[in-house]
Amino acid sequence: MAASHSTPGLIGAERQTPLWQNENVKAFALFMLSLSVFLLIWEIGAKSGWFVKGVPTATETIKEFWWWVTNPFYRNGPNDLGIGWNLLISLRRVAIGYIAASLVAVPLGILIGISPVAFKAFNPYVQLLKPISPLAWLPLGLYLLRDSEKTGVFIIFISSIWPTLINTTFGVANVNQDYLDVSKTLGASRLRTIWKVIIPAALPNIVSGLRISMGIAWLVIVAAEMLLGTGLGYFIWNEWNNLSIPNILVAIFIIGLTGLVLDSLFAALEKFVAFGRNS
Amino acid sequence: MSIAPVNAIDLANARSQTAQLSIRQVAKVFPGKKDLLSKLTGKTRRDFVAIQDINLDIKPNTFVSIIGPSGCGKSTLLNMIAGLSPITSGEILLNGAPIAGPGPDRGMVFQNYALMPWMTVEENLRFAVETVEPKISAKKRDRIIKEHIQLVGLAGAERKHPHELSGGMRQRVGIARALAINPQILLMDEPFGALDALTRAFLQEEVERIWEQQRKTVIMITHSIEEALLLSDRIVMMTRGPAARIDEILEVPFPRPRNRETIQQHPAYQSLKAEMESHLFRETRAVEAERVGG
Numbered sequence: 385m386a387a388s389h390s391t392p393g394l395i396g397a398e399r400q401t402p403l404w405q406n407e408n409v410k411a412f413a414l415f416m417l418s419l420s421v422f423l424l425i426w427e428i429g430a431k432s433g434w435f436v437k438g439v440p441t442a443t444e445t446i447k448e449f450w451w452w453v454t455n456p457f458y459r460n461g462p463n464d465l466g467i468g469w470n471l472l473i474s475l476r477r478v479a480i481g482y483i484a485a486s487l488v489a490v491p492l493g494i495l496i497g498i499s500p501v502a503f504k505a506f507n508p509y510v511q512l513l514k515p516i517s518p519l520a521w522l523p524l525g526l527y528l529l530r531d532s533e534k535t536g537v538f539i540i541f542i543s544s545i546w547p548t549l550i551n552t553t554f555g556v557a558n559v560n561q562d563y564l565d566v567s568k569t570l571g572a573s574r575l576r577t578i579w580k581v582i583i584p585a586a587l588p589n590i591v592s593g594l595r596i597s598m599g600i601a602w603l604v605i606v607a608a609e610m611l612l613g614t615g616l617g618y619f620i621w622n623e624w625n626n627l628s629i630p631n632i633l634v635a636i637f638i639i640g641l642t643g644l645v646l647d648s649l650f651a652a653l654e655k656f657v658a659f660g661r662n663s
Numbered sequence: 664m665s666i667a668p669v670n671a672i673d674l675a676n677a678r679s680q681t682a683q684l685s686i687r688q689v690a691k692v693f694p695g696k697k698d699l700l701s702k703l704t705g706k707t708r709r710d711f712v713a714i715q716d717i718n719l720d721i722k723p724n725t726f727v728s729i730i731g732p733s734g735c736g737k738s739t740l741l742n743m744i745a746g747l748s749p750i751t752s753g754e755i756l757l758n759g760a761p762i763a764g765p766g767p768d769r770g771m772v773f774q775n776y777a778l779m780p781w782m783t784v785e786e787n788l789r790f791a792v793e794t795v796e797p798k799i800s801a802k803k804r805d806r807i808i809k810e811h812i813q814l815v816g817l818a819g820a821e822r823k824h825p826h827e828l829s830g831g832m833r834q835r836v837g838i839a840r841a842l843a844i845n846p847q848i849l850l851m852d853e854p855f856g857a858l859d860a861l862t863r864a865f866l867q868e869e870v871e872r873i874w875e876q877q878r879k880t881v882i883m884i885t886h887s888i889e890e891a892l893l894l895s896d897r898i899v900m901m902t903r904g905p906a907a908r909i910d911e912i913l914e915v916p917f918p919r920p921r922n923r924e925t926i927q928q929h930p931a932y933q934s935l936k937a938e939m940e941s942h943l944f945r946e947t948r949a950v951e952a953e954r955v956g957g
């Protein structure tokens with residue numbers, strides 16, 4: 385009897401959950417609170433000289449940020465470009481290097497993954513080249529290509545190839561045996577099996593490889609551009625030479641935001657190709 | 664087991680005239696590891712004789728179940744019939760010709776359904792149909808797909824992906840896919856093993872209904888005595904491994920169409936059930952005893 389009474393009561397309670405008890409609302413409140421505390425400490429700290437000299441206040445930085453965001457595309461010579469131009473330059477380099485790397489890494493990974501011989505033959509290269517810091521390639525790139533633009537793209541290429549290659553190889557080499565057995569019992573040709581079974585089965589691994597590669601490409605471009613001519617990395621370096629700390633903070637924030645957007649795109653793609661796997 | 668007579672070949676020919684599938688003296692040995700590297704690391708493994716001396720003739724349009732203690736080599740035998748696993752010695756003949764590899768004359772239903780997660784129900788069937796008959800007309804293909812989706816009672820779920828279906832529905836897709844290629848023989852490896860008892864009972868009755876319609880030769884591995892009795896014409900009981908053999912073959916005389924209640928009234932039901940129980944119990948107890956002893 386008690387149970388039969390309490391059930392509708394429970395449902396009612398669930399429906400009428402106060403807004404402040406919802407997990408998302410709580411998380412958002414905590415987020416806003418911590419952000420406010422952070423900005424407040426920053427503001428007070430900068431005003432009362434807790435940090436080193438020249439640290440801008442939060443309000444100054446936010447104003448500066450607003451200015452850059454509202455004037456993204458101005459052009460006063462190569463050392464004074466709007467942040468939008470610099471962002472586009474960086475994105476363009478990343479896009480070229482990354483797409484080229486993916487176009488090599490995915491097919492190569494598939495080839496290596498389906499052939500145990502190729503796997504054994506090429507694995508030493510991959511294992512040797514993978515741990516090298518992307519910036520170690522910079523002098524070599526400059527020497528070989530004699531061009532900072534091409535070198536930037538080359539660095540992105542060389543550093544974003546490995547995660548995609550390794551994940552693709554892994555995915556292709558570890559396709560669920562059941563799928564392969566289905567294909568075999570139907571008498572499917574090798575080509576049809578690769579195209580219709582192995583590649584779709586490995587797609588979640590391929591996409592997560594692409595996601596890691598994208599993250600690395602975006603990390604690396606900023607570092608590489610400090611030594612090249614233009615782009616967000618160069619912008620930061622240039623503002624450091626101008627000792628303009630607010631601009632550096634603005635650029636850091638924009639780099640983070642762009643990385644976040646790129647990563648979310650790939651997260652969505654991962655979800656799209658998962659079809660209930662690993663979720 | 665017959666003692667090899669002088670006219671063994673004549674006998675074999677006589678048999679294969681009625682037998683659709685003929686398993687002769689088949690054995691499976693999983694090779695051990697005896698190479699130098701394994702010896703150095705002390706990880707050698709002896710050859711493992713999984714099954715030995717298997718002889719079985721299956722007539723067309725019969726439903727045969729294989730039952731035996733777990734790990735005795737039932738899947739190994741079925742995979743050899745499917746052509747997925749090479750035969751160590753002996754031969755398996757399908758319509759008189761030795762099996763050389765997998766092929767669409769045998770349809771396979773897997774315990775874990777083995778549906779392609781990225782394909783819808785319809786696409787899973789289409790993949791099978793188009794693989795087997797690449798030049799099929801779109802009209803004929805779609806008719807076959809539709810028929811088989813209806814046959815297993817999945818109309819309305821055509822555009823769903825496997826992860827949106829229950830286990831029972833997934834296995835219906837598995838069965839529809841295996842039947843859609845119109846195989847001569849349907850092979851099922853514990854098709855309902857991963858399902859809950861109710862779904863399982865329901866699907867067994869569905870398979871009985873479908874079998875009445877199609878009367879295909881079926882070889883099914885099962886752990887369930889009731890399932891074997893409900894569905895089969897013959898029940899092959901295997902001994903424990905290693906070197907598992909066929910212990911006994913039971914003929915199931917119940918008239919068709921069958922259902923759970925009516926077969927239990929049949930005079931032979933209880934004795935068949937008791938015989939299978941005692942066989943399985945004896946073999947399983949021996950397996951456990953060996954495990955404890957060794």
Ligand SMILES: Nc1ncnc2c1ncn2[C@@H]1O[C@H](COP(=O)(O)OP(=O)(O)O)[C@@H](O)[C@H]1O
Nearest residue numbers: 693711713732733734735736737738739740904
């Ligand atoms: N690839 C393999 N290599 C070595 N041993 C195997 C292999 N596959 C199966 N076995 C062994 O063969 C025996 C029979 O396996 P299996 O046919 O799967 O049994 P069942 O299906 O009857 O439960 C088991 O003892 C198992 O360990």
Ligand SMILES: [Mg+2]
Nearest residue numbers: 737738739852
């Ligand atoms: Mg098995």
